[in-house]
Amino acid sequence: MTAPALELIGLKKNFGPAEIIRGVDLAIPRAERHAIIGPNGAGKSTLFNLISGLIPLSAGEIRLNGEAVSGKPPFEINRRGLSRSFQVTNIFPAMSVFENVRCAVLWAKGERYAFWRSVGGNRAVTERTEEVLSAINLQSRRDVQAGVLTYAEQRALEIGITMAGGANVILLDEPTAGMSKAETERAVELIRRISEGRTLLIVEHDMSVVFGLADRISVLVYGEIIATGPPAEIRASRQVRDAYLGEEVP
Amino acid sequence: MSETASVLPGMKVAASRGGWLIWTLLAAAFALAPLLFRSGTSLTMMSLMGIAIIFALSYNMLLGQTGMLSFGHAVYFGLGAYFTVHAMNAVIEARLPVPVAAMPLVGGAAGLGFALLFGWVSTKRSGTAFAMISLGLAELVGSSSLILRSFFGGEEGVSTNRTKLLRLFDWNFGAQVQVYYLIAAWCLLCIALMYALTRTPFGRMCNAVRDNPERAQFVGYDPHRVRYIAFVLSGFFAGIAGGLTAINFELANAALFGASQSGNVLLATFIGGVGHFFGPILGAILVTFLQNMLSDVTEVWQLYFGLMFIATVMYAPGGISGLIMMHRPVWRAGALSRLMPGYGMMVVPVALAAAGAILVIEMATQIGVHGAQGTTMKLLGIGFDARSVPPWLVAGAMLGVGGLLARLVGRRIAAAWDDVRAMSLTHGGVA
Numbered sequence: 001m002t003a004p005a006l007e008l009i010g011l012k013k014n015f016g017p018a019e020i021i022r023g024v025d026l027a028i029p030r031a032e033r034h035a036i037i038g039p040n041g042a043g044k045s046t047l048f049n050l051i052s053g054l055i056p057l058s059a060g061e062i063r064l065n066g067e068a069v070s071g072k073p074p075f076e077i078n079r080r081g082l083s084r085s086f087q088v089t090n091i092f093p094a095m096s097v098f099e100n101v102r103c104a105v106l107w108a109k110g111e112r113y114a115f116w117r118s119v120g121g122n123r124a125v126t127e128r129t130e131e132v133l134s135a136i137n138l139q140s141r142r143d144v145q146a147g148v149l150t151y152a153e154q155r156a157l158e159i160g161i162t163m164a165g166g167a168n169v170i171l172l173d174e175p176t177a178g179m180s181k182a183e184t185e186r187a188v189e190l191i192r193r194i195s196e197g198r199t200l201l202i203v204e205h206d207m208s209v210v211f212g213l214a215d216r217i218s219v220l221v222y223g224e225i226i227a228t229g230p231p232a233e234i235r236a237s238r239q240v241r242d243a244y245l246g247e248e249v250p
Numbered sequence: 251m252s253e254t255a256s257v258l259p260g261m262k263v264a265a266s267r268g269g270w271l272i273w274t275l276l277a278a279a280f281a282l283a284p285l286l287f288r289s290g291t292s293l294t295m296m297s298l299m300g301i302a303i304i305f306a307l308s309y310n311m312l313l314g315q316t317g318m319l320s321f322g323h324a325v326y327f328g329l330g331a332y333f334t335v336h337a338m339n340a341v342i343e344a345r346l347p348v349p350v351a352a353m354p355l356v357g358g359a360a361g362l363g364f365a366l367l368f369g370w371v372s373t374k375r376s377g378t379a380f381a382m383i384s385l386g387l388a389e390l391v392g393s394s395s396l397i398l399r400s401f402f403g404g405e406e407g408v409s410t411n412r413t414k415l416l417r418l419f420d421w422n423f424g425a426q427v428q429v430y431y432l433i434a435a436w437c438l439l440c441i442a443l444m445y446a447l448t449r450t451p452f453g454r455m456c457n458a459v460r461d462n463p464e465r466a467q468f469v470g471y472d473p474h475r476v477r478y479i480a481f482v483l484s485g486f487f488a489g490i491a492g493g494l495t496a497i498n499f500e501l502a503n504a505a506l507f508g509a510s511q512s513g514n515v516l517l518a519t520f521i522g523g524v525g526h527f528f529g530p531i532l533g534a535i536l537v538t539f540l541q542n543m544l545s546d547v548t549e550v551w552q553l554y555f556g557l558m559f560i561a562t563v564m565y566a567p568g569g570i571s572g573l574i575m576m577h578r579p580v581w582r583a584g585a586l587s588r589l590m591p592g593y594g595m596m597v598v599p600v601a602l603a604a605a606g607a608i609l610v611i612e613m614a615t616q617i618g619v620h621g622a623q624g625t626t627m628k629l630l631g632i633g634f635d636a637r638s639v640p641p642w643l644v645a646g647a648m649l650g651v652g653g654l655l656a657r658l659v660g661r662r663i664a665a666a667w668d669d670v671r672a673m674s675l676t677h678g679g680v681a
Contacts (some may be wrong), residue, residue, distance in 0.1 A: 052468065074467040084468055092461035103458045106451045107470030111480055115452035122451075183500060 003066030003112075005030045005169050006051070006082075009066065011051055011060035020046045021221035026061075028216075029058040030168075032129035035210045039223045044203040045087060048173050050203075051172075052084045053077040053192035064169060081105065083167035087174045088202075089154045091145030091161060097138050100146045100157055102129045104164035128164065135194060136160035139184075152183045156190065170195060172202045176209055188213060211235070219243065251319045255681050273442070280434040291542075293426045299538045300430070300437035301494045302518060306530035307444050310485035313525030315357070316446060316480040317460030318373070319381045323387030324511035326485040328393070329364050330492025331502040332402065336560050336606030338410040338496070350415040350423050354436055361489020367480045373477035378462065380477075388512055395504045407503025410496070423497070433494050440487055445527055447483065456480050514541075523569025534569045548613050557607075575653035585670045592663035599659060603652030609645040 004027040013021040020043045027072050028034045036044050043204065049055045051062055053074040069077050092100050102125060105110075109125045116163045130199040133139045136156040136221045146157060157234065159175060175191060188209055191200070210217060218228040221243050227234060234240055281510045305327055312318040337356040357478055370386040372383040383606065402408070412429070413422045421428050446610040447453050455476050458466045463473040496502050505511070520535020537555075544551035566573050580586050609629065616627045625636040634641050 054464075073472070074468050075472045078468055078470045085428060090462065090468075092458050092465060092466045094461050095457055098459070099454060103454055103466070104454065104469040111451035113452050113455070113471075114448055115450045115479065115483065117451070118446075118449055119451045119454050120449070123452075161465070161469065171480075 002030065003063065004028055005032070005065060005067075006201065008051070009061045009063070011047070011050060011062070012058045013046055013055070020223050021050065021058075023221075024223070024225055026218060026228065028199055028201060030199055031197055032217045033160040033195055033202070033213055035202050035204060035214035035217045036220055037204070037207075037210055037217060042159065042220045043223040044220055045173060047172050048084060048201075048203060052082065054169060065158040078165070078167065081167045083165055084160045084171035085158045085162040085173055085175060087177060089100070089151075089158050091146045091154060091157055093145070095145055095146060096143050096151070097157060098129065098133065098142040100133050100166050100202050101160050102126075103111065104161040105129050108165035108167075117192060128166075132164045135163075138192060140235045152179055152187075155179065155183075155187065159187070159190060159194065167198075169199045172204075174203055174205060176204065176206055184209065189248070259393070267494050276441070277438055280438055283434075283447060284430055290426060293329075294308065294432050295542050296536065297426065297430045297498050299424070299535050300433040301491050301498065302532050302534035302538045303437055303495070304440045304487055305342070305491040305535040305640070306519045307441065307527075308484045308491065309481055309519045310524055310527075311444065311456075311487070313446070313462065313482040313519060315453065316376075316477055317458040318376050319479060319516075319614065320384040320512070321381055321509075321516070322386075322391075323515050324386035324507050324509075325368070325388050325391045325486055326361035326365055326488035327492040327495070327511065327515075328395075328504075328507035330354075330361045330489030331496040331506050332408065332492075333357055333360035334491075334493035334496040335408045335410045335413060335500075335502040336401075338412065339408075341416075342414045343473045347416050349418045350412050350497060351418065351432055353415070353497060355448075357496065358486045358490040359494020361488040361492065363481055364663050366484025369478050370479035373481050374474050376459075376473075376477060388507070388509065392504070392507045392509075395507055395518065396584050399462070400437070402504060403502075405504070407501055409501045412500055418649075429498055433498065436490060436494055440490060441531070444487060448527060452479060499678070504626050517559050519675065521569055523571030523573075525568050525573040526575055529569050529571030536570070548606075548615075549619070550611060553611060554591050574603040582669055583670075584675070588670055589663065592659060596656065596658045596663065599652045599655035601652075602648050603656060606645045606648030606650075606652060609648070613641060613645070672681050 004109060006025050006026075006028045007122060008026045008082065011021055011024040012019070018042050024047065027127065036047065036164060037043055050057055053072055053076070054235060057070050060070070061068055063092060064077065064082055069080060071083075072080075083089070092103065095103070102119070105125050105128045106119075107127065109122060111119070111125065131137075133142055136151060136159075138149075138160065146154065149157060155175065155178075159172070162170060162172065170192065176187045179187060180200070191202070192213060202210075202213065214231060216228060216230055217234045218225050219225075219240050224244055226239050227240050229237070280300075286292070287296065289567060307328075309320070311324050312320050334353050338350070338353055340346075341353075346651060368387050372380055396404070413424045415423075416448065423429055423432065439576075448456075454469050455466065458469070458471070459473045459476045466473050466476070492502075492506065495506065512533070516531040518537035519530045520533070521537060522531065523529030536650040540555065540558075541551070544554060548554070563571060566578070569582065576590070577586060612627070614626055616636040626633060627636055628634075
């Protein structure tokens, strides 16, 4: 059997005396769409920051495609096939939409730090950039400065940057937060398309998004996963209802 | 700044043809300038402009392209000059067959080498930490230049003789015009190289790191590495500029490292505009021109210089190139004529206020600096006493009326801009 795409073993994180992540174990097989839900302050974003290397672990281990990546800087983890989006839009604001996406393609296409060849010369880079632009439906805005896009467009660009490099594990942190219903529907459609055949880990508050998209769901409460399973099982779980979902479950 | 390749092949060809036209014009301007401006002063000034252009563009690789504010860029310029002078003297002594035209490479290598050394630590952070370290390094190198006398030559510096190197095509570089062409050729080459750099994968990642270093990490790039490479390449070009300075003056001294040298390149780059590649070129030309011209006209030229910098920061943070590029879409939409009346009217209050300010500054200088010799002075051929009341009243009135009128005309210009923007929205032509 192949190693899980992403494996978290005894993950812990404390900020001073405050334990935010209190021993998380989770194995996500390849090509699974996995959602993490939980009340505010449960540690969902902290978990993402640990996995992507933004903040160091206090204890435990993270394996990406079977390889230990804990302690590596974010760019090393990214090069090994993990890409993430942010809850607060995190793009390159002074650059054009096209350049934003292209920068996310460069490393994966082997350009590295090349300062001796033209950036337009690599056909594979240009083609991939065009492909991503059309996937996120921003071709018509390609030459616009990213900082002046509408909020929904910036969120789409954020997803585009995240998927552009061809990482096989994608982490999305509340991709539909702050969107209207119509915008959310379009975003979910986009996420479904781009995560085809890849491993997706998503934090989301909108339960219709979560239950519509995820193959499995984990419930994180006070830094611990209290349940993991298919949507139907999570919806039916007494423990989850008590801890989090209440009576408003669809 | 970021021009993307067009999807339409026809447009791509047109764009690159426009590009060739610009490069040809630039080369022609460099080649023909000495025929238009023949005097010795102009030749000297144009030589300095060429050097300043390279230096300012190398500075903008840090500030504009990668988002690093350096207060010590003169370090690599000055070291480039010193190493070039020493290399020239060594070549002369050993009678090596090396032409003077190749010597700026020594300066470039020195700039690159010291940037490799100093850059590793200082580029770990951008922002304030980088700015402070650059200042500290400038102090460090500046003070060692006074201690290590055998290399830096103390107060008087180290001199050389550019005519004693190998001659090519019978050019001995004794005449300033030959030095000018040497500088012009290097300047053109460096402009082309630095422009090409902005169009590489590395150049794009510099912009990405400038915009958002955190995000750059999550697309696979180490911001420290990107900054470090930018710093080293920038040091290389600054070193070439230093090498050309050494050839131009046949001298390297401690003033080349000085804080004012680091400050000047920042000023020139900023006044020209950091947001566009050609901005620092304009800034370098203008600032070099003013430094040479203003210092003949007034002894407090640095004060005017500072006022100009403050005005740029406050009213045109994009610099001259920012102002120009702001009007490009308007011009394309054919709406420039709508802005012109307002701009034309603005000339009057600006001239009035500037005249008032000049009068105040010059009278204050007369009293403060030359008060002991008497306070009668002459401005535009009119003699008056700086201690008497009427000229101060005139100056105050000019400042007041100028400021008031500027405000009124400013409103008119803002309204015209609103018109232009509204128009472009309905036509969809202007971004």
